[in-house]
Amino acid sequence: MAISREEVQKVALLGRLLLDPQEVDIMTTQLGRVLDYMALLREVDTEGVQPMAHAVEMANVFREDRAEPSLSRELALANAPHRDEECYRVPAVLGEV
């Protein structure tokens, strides 16, 4: 298998996904198949091929530095599950000052 159960569990933790043991099994199999398939690329001779930074062959796409109107606060906070008059409210953030 291209990926272990432990790796799947770690990735799930990093992505804040709660998987039950059965789901871990399923993901291990499915992600393993994806990785096996991707491993096909190893067979390609990439000697002398420039690494690609982007899928679209485009560079230097800029906007000018001009301030434009922002959303109203009401609109910005409209989707927040919890809020007060000014801010989003979230469960306490610990470990920082």
Next chain:
Amino acid sequence: MSDTGLAYEIWIGLEVHVQLLTESKLFCGCSTRFGAPPNTQTCPVCIGMPGVLPVMNRRAVELALRAALALNCQIARLTKWDRKQYYYPDLPKGYQISQYDLPIGLDGHLEIEDPKGRFPRKQIRIQRVHLEEDAGKSMHDEKAGLADSRIDLNRAGTPLLEIVSRPDIRSPEEAKAYLEELKLLMWYLGVSDCNMQEGSLRVDANVNIQISTPDGPVATPIVEVKNMNSFRAVERAMAYEVQRQYEEYLRTGRKKGDPGVHKTTWLWDDGAEITRPMRSKEESSDYRYFPDPDLAPVVFTEEEIESARQALGELPASLRRRLQTDWGLPAYDAEVLVGQGQPFVDYFLQTAQSCGDPKLASNWMQQDVLRLLNERGITIQQYPVSAEELARLLSKVRQGGLTTSRAREVLARMVADGCSMEAAIQALGITEVDESELLALCEQLVRENPKTVAEVRQGKLKAIGALVGQAKKKNPNVDPARVQQSCLKLIQESGQ
């Protein structure tokens, strides 16, 4: 180094974030203005709504290039943006757009020196300079009682430049000097105002010590120190942390590379003047960087890099050297003048040029001019007296037409009334005392004070002060130095 006798060397590397002086955010048009009411400077792009597309701010890239060039970095011909993934409530997208393997600048250096000579001039190597977006601000709400945090996303998406030094800094003083020089450089470049109170400059430090033990050199575990809110705090936090690591090593023998020993993060407590360990974030180092598919890479041509290099202008280090070599100023004067910014130096150069005495001009600018700027909270551009006018006043002082204390009064009047030197002199009732008038006055004093004259003849030269005092009473416009000189001459001549 310490009373128990083990010598050690300090290794400090600094990670500095400066906010770029742009009007708008890195990927959207929201304003970067500081101090707006919470959540009034956001839009779908910077609060991470689905389906939005970031577009790079041209000015931010230009400023980053400027900074990287001024820090003597190798400039990437192709630079790209990567997603750094972590979950935190002030990071709405769940990732920060940063630069991972192709930062704008690599392998540069910044030269630091100490005008007080506590350490020799040296280069601190710069590992990398890259552009990234800022996160929002989380505030813990004590009074809600619900242990909630409040999130303001105004700052989310503001352009930051991260400047990472190599661990070449060998003392807390060097750390402070590095930060001051970096701040001055960014200010001269127009890259950032580096205002720490407004969070436009933030510093984290990586610090450990290399101890010489009888069994060979030993390194203590690396500690990252955060929450230092001023350069002074950095200096004190470093001094504290070094001592703490040394004592911990003596107590525990724990060293870098031991099993189970990792880099830890500590927070500086400015009130208690100690560092405290921060609760460690699990898996914090696994950011799973990958190239951001929404942003196109940036390519710099040789011509663009060269023209940006040409446009840097004169930088503080070169300006300080020029003030010393071409204008004969002491290192301290050069440091103070350059530290006040380019327009202040320009004013100095004009004044020095016109009055012909750079040191005199420097003294007046450091004392009288700077005091007024600080008192009124104004810049040199708003100073009411022009460089030409100040130079004329200083020329008069040089030629003996005004004493220093009289000239101070004249300058104060010029500042207060916004008038010319002549008008100020007239308003103060100062008239120039010519040679014959002065001589007549001195002859009178010598005649009327035989006792003082006798004392001076017996070698008590200090007694002449009484004559000078009387002279000033009779005519406040006389130059005390000239009175003293003239009286002495008269006494010597009359005694022969």
